[in-house]
Amino acid sequence: MDGQYLPMSEAKISVLDWGFLHSDATYDTVHVWNGKFFRLDLHLDRFFGGIERLRMKLPYDREAIASILNNCVALSGHKSAYVEMICTRGSSPTFSRDPRQAENRFIAFAVPFGSVANKEQLERGLHIAISETVRIPPKSVDPSIKNYHWLDLVKGLYDAYDKGAETALIVNTIGHIAEGPGFNVFLVKDGALRTPAFGVLPGITRRTVLDLCTEIGLPVTGGDISRAEIKGADEVFITSTAGGIMPVSRIDEAMIGKGQVGPVTRRLMDLYWQKHDDPAWSTVVVYP
Amino acid sequence: MDGQYLPMSEAKISVLDWGFLHSDATYDTVHVWNGKFFRLDLHLDRFFGGIERLRMKLPYDREAIASILNNCVALSGHKSAYVEMICTRGSSPTFSRDPRQAENRFIAFAVPFGSVANKEQLERGLHIAISETVRIPPKSVDPSIKNYHWLDLVKGLYDAYDKGAETALIVNTIGHIAEGPGFNVFLVKDGALRTPAFGVLPGITRRTVLDLCTEIGLPVTGGDISRAEIKGADEVFITSTAGGIMPVSRIDEAMIGKGQVGPVTRRLMDLYWQKHDDPAWSTVVVYP
Numbered sequence: 001m002d003g004q005y006l007p008m009s010e011a012k013i014s015v016l017d018w019g020f021l022h023s024d025a026t027y028d029t030v031h032v033w034n035g036k037f038f039r040l041d042l043h044l045d046r047f048f049g050g051i052e053r054l055r056m057k058l059p060y061d062r063e064a065i066a067s068i069l070n071n072c073v074a075l076s077g078h079k080s081a082y083v084e085m086i087c088t089r090g091s092s093p094t095f096s097r098d099p100r101q102a103e104n105r106f107i108a109f110a111v112p113f114g115s116v117a118n119k120e121q122l123e124r125g126l127h128i129a130i131s132e133t134v135r136i137p138p139k140s141v142d143p144s145i146k147n148y149h150w151l152d153l154v155k156g157l158y159d160a161y162d163k164g165a166e167t168a169l170i171v172n173t174i175g176h177i178a179e180g181p182g183f184n185v186f187l188v189k190d191g192a193l194r195t196p197a198f199g200v201l202p203g204i205t206r207r208t209v210l211d212l213c214t215e216i217g218l219p220v221t222g223g224d225i226s227r228a229e230i231k232g233a234d235e236v237f238i239t240s241t242a243g244g245i246m247p248v249s250r251i252d253e254a255m256i257g258k259g260q261v262g263p264v265t266r267r268l269m270d271l272y273w274q275k276h277d278d279p280a281w282s283t284v285v286v287y288p
Numbered sequence: 289m290d291g292q293y294l295p296m297s298e299a300k301i302s303v304l305d306w307g308f309l310h311s312d313a314t315y316d317t318v319h320v321w322n323g324k325f326f327r328l329d330l331h332l333d334r335f336f337g338g339i340e341r342l343r344m345k346l347p348y349d350r351e352a353i354a355s356i357l358n359n360c361v362a363l364s365g366h367k368s369a370y371v372e373m374i375c376t377r378g379s380s381p382t383f384s385r386d387p388r389q390a391e392n393r394f395i396a397f398a399v400p401f402g403s404v405a406n407k408e409q410l411e412r413g414l415h416i417a418i419s420e421t422v423r424i425p426p427k428s429v430d431p432s433i434k435n436y437h438w439l440d441l442v443k444g445l446y447d448a449y450d451k452g453a454e455t456a457l458i459v460n461t462i463g464h465i466a467e468g469p470g471f472n473v474f475l476v477k478d479g480a481l482r483t484p485a486f487g488v489l490p491g492i493t494r495r496t497v498l499d500l501c502t503e504i505g506l507p508v509t510g511g512d513i514s515r516a517e518i519k520g521a522d523e524v525f526i527t528s529t530a531g532g533i534m535p536v537s538r539i540d541e542a543m544i545g546k547g548q549v550g551p552v553t554r555r556l557m558d559l560y561w562q563k564h565d566d567p568a569w570s571t572v573v574v575y576p
Contacts, residue, residue: 001303012300013308015289015374015395020301022438023311054439055446086303089442095402097470097530099442100449107303114383136429139422140440149437150310151342152428154377154387158343161388182385242385 001107005075011109018102019088023148026050027086029241030069030204031113035079036282038275040066042204043085050145051087056104058087065108066283072110074287080113082242115243116183121166125249125261126238128180129165130227131156135178138199146201153181163252167238169230172199177225183240185248187225187233188264197222205239205272212271218264235262237269245269289395293363299397306390307376311436314338315374317529318357318492319401323367324570326563328354330492331373338433339375344392346375353396354571360398362575368401370530403531404471409454413537413549414526416468417453418515419444423466426487434489441469451540455526457518460487465513471528473536475513475521476552485510493527493560500559506552523550525557533557 001011019025028047030040044062051058060068065085073081090105092098117126133156136149156168169185172178177196179185184206186195193213195206213220230236231254238246245268247261256262261269275281289299307313316335318328332350339346348356353373361369378393380386405414421444424437444456457473460466465484467473472494474483481501483494501508518524519542526534533556535549544550549557563569 008304009302011303013303014297015299015301015397016296016399018438020308021436022442023436024438024442054442095400097402097404099445109303111304112383114385116385132427134425134427136424136437137422139420140424140428141437141443145439147439148309148311149424149429149439150306150312151433151435151437154310154312154342155429157387 005071008109008111011107013088013105013107014091016091017088017105018091018099019086019105022089024054024089024099025086026054026056026145026147027084028146029082029084031241032073032078032081032083032110032285033113033276035285035287036276037069037083037285039204039208039281040069040283042207046144046146046202046204047085047087050147053142053145056087056089058104058106060106068108070285072108073285076110077287078110078112081110082113083110084108115246116167116238116240117243117246122246123261125247125256125259126167127165127250128167128169128248129160129163129252130177131159131168131170133159133170135170135172135199137173143199143201150181157181169251172196177227177230180238182242183238183246185230185236185238187230188235188262189229189233191219191264193218193220193264194225195220195222196225198224203239203241205241205244208272208275209239209245209268212268212275216271231256233257235265237265245272293359296397296399299395301376301393301395302379304379305376305393306379306387307374307393310377312342312377312387313374314342314344314433314435315372316434317370317372319529320361320366320369320371320398320573321401321564323573323575324564325357325371325573327492327496327569328357328571330495334432334434334490334492335373335375338435341430341433344375344377346392346394348394356396358573360396361573364398365575366398366400369398370401371398372396403534404455404526404528405531405534410534411549413535413544413547414455415453415538416455416457416536417448417451417540418465419447419456419458421447421458423458423460423487425461431487431489438469445469457539460484465515465518468526470530471526471534473518473524473526475518476523476550477517477521479507479552481506481508481552482513483508483510484513486512491527491529493529493532496560496563497527497533497556500556500563504559519544521545523553525553533560
């Protein structure tokens, strides 16, 4: 923050920063696994795309940010980490309400790697409930700008807890499946994969699944998924930088497939983690 | 913050607070004018309503929060101030992603009173552009929970700047007028007032205009307003705690009425400021 490296307990932002007061910010999160960043280039692409669309400016280029991220991980000592880069609108020295007057701010931090699903859930599959809450539509907020507007997802999460589930899927404006709190979703039916394409975050792990399917010749498409379709799928899994590819074994009252991790999901999970050692998709962290 | 009173420059929150990382927070802003809070009760009602709907809990009751707000103003010494109270989800001591595990946090601060419209704009009326951006709909985020999800409003603001206007109105899901960045809007046509009713923040200044209209016998309704209707109005004004009732003299290419502050707007503005000395609507700040 502000050119300094600090312990996480001292990493604080002004309550007057519009990144807080207006959630006027974009961010990206990349993970480090066994001392290597995974697909850092794609995360930097998305982060710089969001900054441009929000009309923010930073004094750092890609190389400078990659170097700062490396330093955050190296100084923290984490071998597996969740590494976040943030650009906030900042605030104006003159208290102006005009966002063009604000001095944009860059923050980055590394914390221990965390997952949407815990060990038990990764083995038996997550239990998910579908909430009636509608994901904030693209006409309101461009989902390709990765953003902190999460109250719809938090509402979905509480709806899911009320139904005894562990996490949630929320819907798009026409009532089809959109995404969940911090993850995209895929179904497998008769050997083919499908993932929602409209109004969802273009997740890097989602993209990675598309790439892996292409590589091993599995048919995959982006398109609408109804509630009935997802509940009738052979397999369902979610994708997130926080945990990778994670199986789902129950949606509302419906058991998915045989109620355990299916073979396509298992194959993709294995391949996903193998790829973390592929030099084409990883960047070695330089520790001091 | 955390039970301490600090200078604004030291008022900082952890970057790990979900109030920042997920904009998982509600807030309210009340103003102090000439040493008196204006309609503090209504702001506290809305704030506590938002906290309940977000399923947050604070260790303070209304009286305790009113006392903290008084202290923020008194210690700052401001006679006219913009006073914000915030409840964030906080964060979990165990790094859990479950919002039920988080320790909710209360923050309050007082800064000098600011206005959406500056002195010149208050005299000649604001120039506004209508953006195609759609206000985040109620099915995504309940607008009665005052929240920091502003990227739609920020987009509208940049659209307005691009058209040479000073601020923006954005639309609802069916393309009618919704609201602007931090304000509601009213039109006057043939002596009657109208303000959008669907999917907008139930603003306290909006409510105050409704109350004033009732008091002086002006007809006012909540209902849809098309773009053509607002451009063809006799008068248009916006309402916000940050500035009160503020005239609009131009919308896109259209001059509103005679292009100056209209008589109904003027009458309501005068009455609004007079009411700041009415004991029924104000609470005296106790300075040390």
